[in-house]
Amino acid sequence: MAPELAEAHLRGLLSQLGLDAEYVRGSGDTLWWRKASGEEVPVVDFVGGYGSLVLGHNHPEIVAHARDLLDRQVPVHAQFSYHPYANDLALALNRVLWREFGVDEPYSAIFANTGAEAVEVALKHAEMDRGARVAALRESVEEHLATAPAELVEQVRAHNEGRFDVPPVFLTLAGSFHGKLAGSVQLTHHGGYRLPFRGLAAQARFVSDGEVAKAVEASRVTVLDVVDGQLVERDLPVVAAFFVEPIQGEGGIHVLDEGVAADIRAAADTFGFPVVVDEVQSGVGRTGAFYAASHIGLLGDYIVLAKALGGGLAKSSVLLVRQSRYLPDFELLHSSTFAKDALSCHLGSRVVELLEASDGAAYRQAAARGAALEEALRSVRASFPSVVSDVRGRGLMLGLEFADQSGGPGRLGEFARMGLLGYVLAGYLLNAHHVRVFPTASASHTLRFEPSIAITDSQIEQLVAGLRSACAALRDQDESLLLPG
Numbered sequence: 430m431a432p433e434l435a436e437a438h439l440r441g442l443l444s445q446l447g448l449d450a451e452y453v454r455g456s457g458d459t460l461w462w463r464k465a466s467g468e469e470v471p472v473v474d475f476v477g478g479y480g481s482l483v484l485g486h487n488h489p490e491i492v493a494h495a496r497d498l499l500d501r502q503v504p505v506h507a508q509f510s511y512h513p514y515a516n517d518l519a520l521a522l523n524r525v526l527w528r529e530f531g532v533d534e535p536y537s538a539i540f541a542n543t544g545a546e547a548v549e550v551a552l553k554h555a556e557m558d559r560g561a562r563v564a565a566l567r568e569s570v571e572e573h574l575a576t577a578p579a580e581l582v583e584q585v586r587a588h589n590e591g592r593f594d595v596p597p598v599f600l601t602l603a604g605s606f607h608g609k610l611a612g613s614v615q616l617t618h619h620g621g622y623r624l625p626f627r628g629l630a631a632q633a634r635f636v637s638d639g640e641v642a643k644a645v646e647a648s649r650v651t652v653l654d655v656v657d658g659q660l661v662e663r664d665l666p667v668v669a670a671f672f673v674e675p676i677q678g679e680g681g682i683h684v685l686d687e688g689v690a691a692d693i694r695a696a697a698d699t700f701g702f703p704v705v706v707d708e709v710q711s712g713v714g715r716t717g718a719f720y721a722a723s724h725i726g727l728l729g730d731y732i733v734l735a736k737a738l739g740g741g742l743a744k745s746s747v748l749l750v751r752q753s754r755y756l757p758d759f760e761l762l763h764s765s766t767f768a769k770d771a772l773s774c775h776l777g778s779r780v781v782e783l784l785e786a787s788d789g790a791a792y793r794q795a796a797a798r799g800a801a802l803e804e805a806l807r808s809v810r811a812s813f814p815s816v817v818s819d820v821r822g823r824g825l826m827l828g829l830e831f832a833d834q835s836g837g838p839g840r841l842g843e844f845a846r847m848g849l850l851g852y853v854l855a856g857y858l859l860n861a862h863h864v865r866v867f868p869t870a871s872a873s874h875t876l877r878f879e880p881s882i883a884i885t886d887s888q889i890e891q892l893v894a895g896l897r898s899a900c901a902a903l904r905d906q907d908e909s910l911l912l913p914g
């Protein structure tokens with residue numbers, strides 16, 4: 430037998446949980462699982478590529494468009510040349526943004542390949558912006574010192590010593606997930622992912638919901654200046670940006686509170702740092718709007734999109750930066766071989782077209798199918814109030830949280846204590862009900878549901894039947910049903 434070389438350890442874990450199914454075909458919300466016998470079994474997919482399949486697997490129009498591009502031998506990679514198709518996509522994203530937020534300021538687009546990569550682009554752009562603001566402050570202080578009395582100059586220099594070189598602070602909310610690369614992982618709350626790599630890059634501060642103003646205040650560093658012969662304190666730009674998800678996905682499906690969003694916006698406006706709205710998972714239509722932040726009126730200075738932007742075929746992401754904060758020189762400092770490629774830009778434009786068609790019918794469909802799914806999940810909660818503690822989310826980004834089972838007896842309690850209960854339930858639902866769900870990795874007793882806008886009533890019923898028997902087994906502590914073998 431050939432050795433297992435591609436993440437063999439993970440495969441072993443999947444196999445223990447009954448999750449090492451091989452899917453050989455996908456269409457809409459169905460994946461076909463090829464069993465060892467050769468038989469192909471349809472599975473309803475509520476994982477949806479971690480939120481990247483708002484149009485489902487292999488949407489026929491996206492596939493046809495990709496096929497056409499390949500047939501026409503469109504050059505996929507033509508770096509350092511004119512890319513009108515990237516501009517077309519940027520314009521399409523802007524048009525939707527202007528409509529949903531009622532603004533008209535253009536946002537410049539910097540393309541990347543993955544969600545975490547676009548977050549890293551935002552980190553770098555924000556730090557470049559902060560660096561320029563620090564330099565401007567330093568220059569202005571120096572200018573004032575040139576004509577200030579000698580004793581004040583000495584005092585100012587002693588106080589300011591080293592302060593202009595303080596590292597940036599990035600703020601984000603507790604429970605956030607912004608990626609797993611060297612910089613973005615610092616903004617990902619889960620200590621298991623973050624702490625082994627904390628030496629690699631600038632640290633974030635994780636802010637609780639009600640403590641935005643307090644956290645910004647606590648991050649303040651001032652320098653001294655001399656104005657009109659008097660010593661004055663001036664704020665040093667320490668906070669480089671505030672990163673926020675309109676709906677936390679990987680952290681357990683938590684919808685951002687409108688008041689907290691307003692606090693973040695107000696703090697950013699007061700201190701001059703950008704708000705980075707991470708729409709990697711919530712964006713591109715799934716919540717009933719293209720930008721989930723538009724539901725709560727949170728206009729980012731930067732907006733990050735990825736996942737569904739690729740139409741389920743391409744790997745693509747983009748950072749949008751409002752013109753008034755955009756640094757053109759950044760374009761000469763940052764690049765990526767594969768970013769802005771023709772295939773992902775063309776497919777991204779087609780995704781926007783499909784969502785915008787018929788006056789936004791797809792958004793209405795997302796909202797309606799989301800409402801149907803949410804109602805179904807709530808009916809499960811109503812039947813099993815001791816087992817299901819919450820149902821939450823918006824549109825087709827929903828979570829169902831199980832009550833804490835970690836104090837429970839037997840192997841179920843043991844799995845819960847290891848943070849694996851959600852995966853045990855996923856294994857049961859797959860094998861016994863042919864339904865694919867996963868917990869959110871940072872909140873492992875919350876299952877998340879992110880199907881496409883085409884999810885049907887009967888597919889939802891199949892999920893509900895599975896969830897009901899899983900809940901009954903949890904209530905009755907029926908290990909043998911959930912943990913066969």
Ligand code: F0G
Binds near residue numbers: 608609678710
């Ligand atoms: N930001 C958010 C809000 C995300 O949900 C993710 C990924 C990323 C950034 C990173 O994107 O994986 O393309 O590099 N979320 C996945 C999840 C991993 O499980 O929800 P990536």
